Amino acid sequence: MFETIVALATPPMKSALAIVRLSGDDCFDVVSKIFSKDIRKIDKRTALVGQIKTGETVIDDVVLNVYKGPKSFTGEDSVEIICHGSLLIANEIIQACLAVGARLATNGEYSSRAFMHNKIDLVQAEAINDVINATTKESKQISMMSLSGETSTLIYPIKKRIADILSLIEVNIDFPEYEDIEQANKSMIIDTVDEIHQMIQKLIKDGEQALIIKEGIKTAIIGKPNVGKSSILNALLGEEKAIVTDIAGTTRDIVEGDVNLGGITLHLLDTAGIHEAKDVVENIGINKAKSSLDEAELVLVILDASSELSNEDKEILELSKDKKRIIVYNKADLVKEKEENTVYVSALNKNLDSLVLELKKVIGIEESAFKNPALNNTRQIGLLKKADVALNKAKIDAENDLTVDLISVSLLEAYKAILEILGEENQTDLSKEIFSRFCVGK
Ligand SMILES: Nc1nc2c(ncn2[C@@H]2O[C@H](COP(=O)(O)OP(=O)(O)O)[C@@H](O)[C@H]2O)c(=O)[nH]1
Ligand SMILES: [Mg+2]
Numbered sequence: 001m002f003e004t005i006v007a008l009a010t011p012p013m014k015s016a017l018a019i020v021r022l023s024g025d026d027c028f029d030v031v032s033k034i035f036s037k038d039i040r041k042i043d044k045r046t047a048l049v050g051q052i053k054t055g056e057t058v059i060d061d062v063v064l065n066v067y068k069g070p071k072s073f074t075g076e077d078s079v080e081i082i083c084h085g086s087l088l089i090a091n092e093i094i095q096a097c098l099a100v101g102a103r104l105a106t107n108g109e110y111s112s113r114a115f116m117h118n119k120i121d122l123v124q125a126e127a128i129n130d131v132i133n134a135t136t137k138e139s140k141q142i143s144m145m146s147l148s149g150e151t152s153t154l155i156y157p158i159k160k161r162i163a164d165i166l167s168l169i170e171v172n173i174d175f176p177e178y179e180d181i182e183q184a185n186k187s188m189i190i191d192t193v194d195e196i197h198q199m200i201q202k203l204i205k206d207g208e209q210a211l212i213i214k215e216g217i218k219t220a221i222i223g224k225p226n227v228g229k230s231s232i233l234n235a236l237l238g239e240e241k242a243i244v245t246d247i248a249g250t251t252r253d254i255v256e257g258d259v260n261l262g263g264i265t266l267h268l269l270d271t272a273g274i275h276e277a278k279d280v281v282e283n284i285g286i287n288k289a290k291s292s293l294d295e296a297e298l299v300l301v302i303l304d305a306s307s308e309l310s311n312e313d314k315e316i317l318e319l320s321k322d323k324k325r326i327i328v329y330n331k332a333d334l335v336k337e338k339e340e341n342t343v344y345v346s347a348l349n350k351n352l353d354s355l356v357l358e359l360k361k362v363i364g365i366e367e368s369a370f371k372n373p374a375l376n377n378t379r380q381i382g383l384l385k386k387a388d389v390a391l392n393k394a395k396i397d398a399e400n401d402l403t404v405d406l407i408s409v410s411l412l413e414a415y416k417a418i419l420e421i422l423g424e425e426n427q428t429d430l431s432k433e434i435f436s437r438f439c440v441g442k
Pocket of ligand 2: 230231243250251272
């Protein structure tokens with residue numbers, strides 16, 4: 001029994017219209033108790049005009065969108081009440097629904113109902129939030145492909161290949177007398193695992209690129225005082241967000257800003273200049289700079305092109321040596337001689353072209369990554385990696401001539417990880433697969 005849930009689907013603020021949404025097994029019954037028409041017999045998608053009432057009191061004139069399950073988002077009988085966009089009215093309607101048997105929906109409950117009724121898989125469910133939260137058109141596009149189910153289809157061939165080999169092994173074990181069934185031998189298992197490994201690796205690679213498009217890159221700007229870190233932040237953002245002066249130690253707290261670089265969001269962090277400082281506040285800032293260096297996925301190390309490398313510069317280069325980084329020589333306007341293959345910029349003249357080029361190169365997102373569906377969150381990519389580890393174990397077991405039933409333990413683990421991506425992990429019963437594939441026991 002799925003209780004009828006109710007919630008405001010639009011923002012809790014004044015607007016032209018608001019939508020109160022209900023879904024559940026007795027949803028039509030609930031709504032009929034407060035609507036001017038009886039909707040219990042409605043058997044297809046319908047829009048109605050009428051009034052929401054408590055007793056004889058009219059709360060509002062509304063439009064009702066009535067969805068007969070399973071042809072609804074949740075798969076259940078659902079109703080959208082479109083009322084005037086007053087919070088007072090919306091609240092009164094919700095209260096009226098609660099009074100006749102509905103209960104308030106919890107966060108994400110509509111999506112989880114849709115998932116439970118197999119209207120969407122887990123990848124699609126996750127994409128709902130991503131679409132809502134997307135801030136660039138590129139990230140919205142990636143999430144839309146997940147929402148439509150396109151991304152989920154990438155998993156199907158992998159799922160099928162693992163199911164094929166697993167069922168073949170099972171059938172070999174359970175029905176050794178069937179001579180017309182292909183033998184699951186060592187080399188065949190190894191070959192199949194290799195093929196699946198390739199498929200998974202491609203999904204991981206594409207997924208990591210999609211993740212960057214979707215979530216952006218945390219980029220710390222570090223360097224000693226006065227090299228022009230804040231000027232570079234401002235020039236990248238196109239606004240004077242951080243204070244720039246010729247006084248060393250001006251930036252004490254972290255200044256943040258987002259910039260969209262050809263569809264990739266850089267979450268920039270301008271930091272305090274790293275050096276030996278006596279000032280207490282400045283030292284807190286310097287410690288913050290060091291921890292943002294730790295957290296950053298990409299680091300821009302800023303050096304002053306007009307002066308020799310100092311010990312402080314060397315220390316900063318050492319501190320950041322294990323990070324993905326770009327070494328940037330600022331104040332290029334002050335120098336004539338330039339080294340080859342080096343990134344020179346002038347924040348003063350707003351000339352950052354070579355940095356932007358280098359950023360694009362380092363981030364290295366292929367054009368195709370913007371257009372093609374890809375798994376795109378850490379849960380999904382993590383499960384791909386988990387499946388790959390289990391497959392590798394199966395391969396090693398096969399190479400070591402372990403028995404097929406032992407090998408199949410790891411294969412099953414890989415299969416479960418793949419199913420978990422789509423939220424199907426309860427469906428590991430292979431017997432149906434086996435019977436449908438091999439006509440065993442016909
Ligand atoms: N000539 C020149 N001066 C710059 C450039 N970038 C920054 N500056 C100057 O260097 C000083 C320190 O800049 P700021 O951005 O505050 O450096 P930060 O301490 O590293 O954040 C300021 O006086 C800036 O005007 C540049 O490209 N060329
Ligand atoms: Mg600064």
